[in-house]
Amino acid sequence: MSNLSIPGSQSTPTIEAGWDSGVLSMHGDSYPENSFELFGKVIRWVEQFLSATTLPFRLELHLLYLNTSSIKALMDILDLLEDAHHAGREVSVNWYYDQGNERVAQVAEEFKEDFSFAFSIIGKAR
Amino acid sequence: MKSDDQDFEQHIKRLLADPSYRDHPLYIALACLWQQHREQLTRLERITSLSDAYQALARTRELSLSERFDKQVRQLEKVVRISDRYQEMMRDLNLALKEASTHDPLTGLANRRLLLDRLKEETERYTRNGHTFVLAMLDVDYFKQVNDKHGHDVGDKVLQAIARTMQAELREYDVCGRWGGEEFLFLLPETSLPAALAVIARVHQGIRELAVRNGDAAITVTCSIGVAEHRADESFADTLNRADAALLDAKRDGRDRMHSE
Numbered sequence: 001m002s003n004l005s006i007p008g009s010q011s012t013p014t015i016e017a018g019w020d021s022g023v024l025s026m027h028g029d030s031y032p033e034n035s036f037e038l039f040g041k042v043i044r045w046v047e048q049f050l051s052a053t054t055l056p057f058r059l060e061l062h063l064l065y066l067n068t069s070s071i072k073a074l075m076d077i078l079d080l081l082e083d084a085h086h087a088g089r090e091v092s093v094n095w096y097y098d099q100g101n102e103r104v105a106q107v108a109e110e111f112k113e114d115f116s117f118a119f120s121i122i123g124k125a126r
Numbered sequence: 127m128k129s130d131d132q133d134f135e136q137h138i139k140r141l142l143a144d145p146s147y148r149d150h151p152l153y154i155a156l157a158c159l160w161q162q163h164r165e166q167l168t169r170l171e172r173i174t175s176l177s178d179a180y181q182a183l184a185r186t187r188e189l190s191l192s193e194r195f196d197k198q199v200r201q202l203e204k205v206v207r208i209s210d211r212y213q214e215m216m217r218d219l220n221l222a223l224k225e226a227s228t229h230d231p232l233t234g235l236a237n238r239r240l241l242l243d244r245l246k247e248e249t250e251r252y253t254r255n256g257h258t259f260v261l262a263m264l265d266v267d268y269f270k271q272v273n274d275k276h277g278h279d280v281g282d283k284v285l286q287a288i289a290r291t292m293q294a295e296l297r298e299y300d301v302c303g304r305w306g307g308e309e310f311l312f313l314l315p316e317t318s319l320p321a322a323l324a325v326i327a328r329v330h331q332g333i334r335e336l337a338v339r340n341g342d343a344a345i346t347v348t349c350s351i352g353v354a355e356h357r358a359d360e361s362f363a364d365t366l367n368r369a370d371a372a373l374l375d376a377k378r379d380g381r382d383r384m385h386s387e
Contacts, residue, residue, distance in 0.1 A: 001211065065212060065216070066208075066212060066214075066216075067209075068205065068209040071205050071208050071209055072201075073214070075201055075204065075205055076143050079201065103211075103215050106211065107208060107211050107212065107215075110204070110207060110208045110211060113204070114200075114204070
């Protein structure tokens with residue numbers, strides 16, 4: 001299967017997914033004009049990866065601002081991970097934030113709520 | 127099936143099986159009726175089982191739909207909550223950006239951009255209802271010497287102290303901002319020149335009485351002020367220029383004084 005590489009823009013995050021590494025990363029702000037088109041690809045990739053392989057999966061997030069449809073898309077991905085986790089799959093999320101911006105950590109905490117897989121919120125020094 | 131029904135069925139079956147009734151005129155009628163009864167019973171059982179299966183299917187479907195619905199509702203609530211958080215963040219950021227774009231970070235006073243906005247507003251107010259306003263340009267005397275002698279940190283402290291004094295002495299509706307370096311601008315709305323001069327004299331005196339401590343030394347400063355009242359058929363830039371000219375006069379006359387045009 002193929003890797004996923006979507007270059008970022010001012011309103012969309014840089015998205016990279018490696019089939020061999022099992023890592024999906026997203027960097028930047030996300031308020032795309034068409035979130036469903038952008039994240040549809042990502043969600044399909046995650047679904048395929050989870051069903052076609054048995055490798056551990058890790059989501060690496062360096063996200064700042066998300067508009068509502070991006071929040072929904074990310075939640076859909078996290079729901080997929082929760083289902084996979086219940087099915088015995090090894091999945092994890094690392095959410096990185098700038099220590100000068102504590103409020104991003106608070107939002108990450110809100111995302112983390114209700115999920116039972118490994119979800120780390122990691123502060124980085126500026 | 128009830129035992130009465132079973133007894134009855136057995137009875138009919140026995141009658142039909144008994145060869146001695148074969149030639150009885152009612153035998154064929156009973157045999158037909160029995161056959162019809164059996165077929166109807168089979169049909170009824172089939173309908174019942176179909177209907178049961180359908181109901182079970184509908185029930186499962188309803189359960190899975192309601193499960194999915196509950197999940198969607200939970201997700202929606204979470205999305206809404208997080209979205210509200212982001213909006214709060216953006217709102218606070220907007221406020222901070224607005225504050226940063228309109229205020230001087232060192233003194234917290236209005237910056238040049240905000241002063242220009244207020245100047246435009248006051249000029250428009252004057253055009254509408256003829257309420258005049260007064261501008262005063264203040265420059266700290268020999269401020270470079272404070273910086274040279276005590277360092278920029280102390281110079282900054284002096285500017286902050288001057289800013290506090292100005293805010294304390296001016297009236298609530300007066301606007302005061304940092305025009306640049308050690309130059310400050312006051313805008314006194316709906317005020318005549320004599321009334322404005324009295325307020326500005328208070329600021330002048332307040333700054334004269336300031337003593338900013340630096341170790342054992344107490345730093346004192348004076349300032350020069352040029353004042354101009356806005357006139358009919360004049361742009362605020364013209365008024366500013368006249369206040370600037372008056373400030374220059376005050377400097378030439380030996381500083382630590384105010385001049386008005």
